[in-house]
Amino acid sequence: MARVLLLALAVAAAPMPALAGETGPTAAPAPVLKDAIAKAAAAVPLAKARAQSGAAPVDKSELGSKSFFKKPAGIIALVVVAAGGAYMAYSMKQDRIHSVVRAGQK
């Protein structure tokens, strides 16, 4: 139990570069990630906090255009939503517990 807890904390506390390394990095993404961290850390704390609560006032104008979904991140987002939704819809039939009594009434 304690080991699991420690593992969870360790994962949560892992420094960014370490995690980036685990995900099979090339040399290029690391600086990008690093820049992002520096940028995020430099942000006004209130703005950051608001961003995390889903009410981000940061510039996301790119998300206002459908062209976003022609970019890799947008395509991945569509795939995740479509695949996730389709899987849930498909498995719904297997999930259902059909009432014996109600089926008999039909």
Next chain:
Amino acid sequence: MKRTIVLALVLVMAAAGMAAAQTLTGTISGKVVDQQGAVLPGVTVTLTGKTGVKTTVSDARGEFRFVGLTPGTYDVKSELQGFRSASQSNLDVSMGKSVDVNLSMGVGGMTEVVEVVANAMTIDPTTTATDTNMAQSLLFSMPITHNNPAVSLLNYSPGVNDSSAFGGSASSGNSLMLDGVDTRDPEAGTAWTFYNYNIIDEVQVGSLGQPAEYGGFTGAIINTITKSGGNRFSLLAEYRYSTEGLGSKNATAAMIALNKNLASPTTVLTLKDYTVQLGGPLKKDKMFFFLSAQRYEISQTFTGLVRGEISPRFNGKLTWQPTSSDTITGSLQYDQYNQTGRTAFIPSYAITNHSQTIDQDSPEYIWNAQWRKVFGSSTFLEAKFLGYWGYYDLNPVSNAAAHYDAGTGAYSGGAGYWYQADRTRNQLNVSLSKYVGSHSFKFGAEIERSNVRNRFAYSPLGAGLPTGYFVDYYGAPSYAYGYTYDIKGKNKRDTFYAQDAWKVGRGLTLNFGVRGDRIRGESTTEKKDLYSTMSYGPRLGAAIDLSGKGTSVVRAFYGQMYDGAIFASWGRAVPGLTDFITYTVGPNWKSVKEDSRVPATLKYKVGDNLKHPRVDEVNVSWDQQIGRAFKFTATGIYRNWKNFINSMLIGGTWTPNTFNSTFTNQSPVIGPTQLQLFKWGNKGVVPQQFLIQNTDNVDYNLTNGSVLHAAGTRQYKGIMLQFQRALRDRWQAQISYVLSSTTGTIRNSSTSGVSSGQFETPNTIVVNAGGPTDYDRRHEVKIFAGYQIPKAEISVNAYFRYLSGWPYSPYVRVGTGTTAWSSTLNINLVERGYFVTPNSTNLDLRFEKVFDIGLHRFGIYADISNTLNRAYMTSPQTRYPNISLTDLKGKSFTVKFGDPTAINAGRQITLGGRWSF
């Protein structure tokens, strides 16, 4: 050249405040002045939100107003030739709340902008409602359970525990609103529809000092608004996972010694919770969509058995803004609530194998269509048609009859019964808000029609035998009972309300309102109304802005709130119940023979001139803003419930009869106990028929000619202290302490105040029925706190709760020989509250690591519930002297009075990851 000047000043609350008037929308209003404080008419004021831009022009008094706003974050900007522009960013608009802004414009170029940073914590100086809201930042970051969000969020709020809000009845006393849809079961008020925690955009818990537009509750309202699409595409993909290996057992050796089944407490075997959501524009500023899909899957053990739930949930919402003043919204939810391993006749603590459980089939739809129309800046119309449909069928795994041993308290046999429940609820709500001078009027009408159908049958007592259940006595056959029912009814509620918030001046706002509820209950089969009440609930309040800046506000409120339409209060008078038959049982339970029969026809009838259950409330509160991010609130509360509805025997007379109990207790010293009970004196002379009536004050005729008086009472007195620290500089907190007392003869568990047999004999209302109620938690401390660690960018969020224990008392089952009643009665041996379970503490934690990469936010987190792995009793054994249970090997053992039959869950870690933009 554009120049931005951040002043970071305390936002001055404008004098022209608006009332808390819209149930699902908010208001931004304010005044534009020059540097000398003179009003500026003709200023163009622009509001920017996630669905586009709105503009208005300040009037002759320099005032402007945006009404009917969807809750969210907005920016306001004022522009006038020859003046520097002024703007206010990040204004948080909550449902039913008004945000007031003063914009000060100095002489200069229009391209220069003076930006004022809003207070992180604001107070609405015009409302009498005491907030017990949970801030959005708390909802997002705290380790809050995602299961059954409406009820669980209610219980995280100050003053609410065990679903009892400020002394109100659990379940039936609370209104559970989802985008304006009352999602309660119209039968008895329990949560009927369950939704995805991740579709919540904003939650408001209202209970104290509510204006007339809020009704249908005598406890609290939880008002949830779901997410919508906006001008920017947004995504959430989340996965949460837990397993048995991430959990811990918490029962102590001492607890297990008292009840060996506690060695196998309820624990999570697997939890898999997937959500994907996408929202955005179909046409910029005009049309938006939001789609969500979830699969919630959990399996748990309880006393060694497995209980499973798989709930797929799908949500879709379309928002259309054909003009800048019209918003049309349509939404639909479909979900299933599939459960296996549910308990039925046999309580969970006594179940020993899966065949004693039932499976549940529950599909349901929730629909919602809304139109909002803004006429100028002073009139706002809102119309909604909403409702839900669903059913649940309980199907026993084994159709064998259930057994209850009246001698030992043990259970055996199968799950025991079938049950099918069908529900439909439709509501039409229309409201008109009108702002005239210093008045903020709101008028509204609501029509509700909700259908209830319940079908029930016990399992057969054996092959070729009627349905029923066996009552044994120390392992031998004794007798059996049986009946079935198919009842259908319709709640019909017609409501109107009118309210005004009158800004008198000098910081004083008077709130007036009245709400009228006409509630009828129709027997669908007979097509006639059995229940009919007309209630008028006044709401009177005053709010005084002591500081003139909205930073120190004192409020006072008196109001009468009526319950919603509850089928359970009159449903027993609906035909469809078969005769109640008692059987003698042959050897080895192989045969039964009818012994007696209580005719079902007209067994219950509804009395005339009934009054609908209500609560009278008086509260006084003080809100004090401290700095820009802190708020302190102190509230004193008094509540008194009235118009309880219960059933009484028609024409019964009662003979005092002494009952001797061997009950003894060392600390405090009690017993042996002698109780003055009452025997049905004219049994056989008058039939066992009941009148459903108000039971605030009733009399029982004794056979010696005297009269025995009984009263249905419940009162709540409390002091609530709240300290809120808005999310700023990496930390936030919400701390509350409630000292309270709830006493009376009517319990606050579920439907005790609207439907029970407590008054059918004097024994259960006169004999030790008073004292602290079930959910009287004397001391309550709840703390939410979060901190984001710099550099590591890990947020640590904690929820801590301390609660006093539950009051309880020992009872004995008194047989029919003593009371001449048709069944055994549970009689308290001492007044309720003589015993209290131990206090409980709980600490939940969330650690989240956030990665912000461009537009994308990735988070991985661990939720640790019951971090300290504390164990506390959640259910004491209250039967004296003991009950008999069966362990997982089928071996019987006894649990004594006061020992635990259930404890809380042990530590459980849930891991989660989410991607959003």
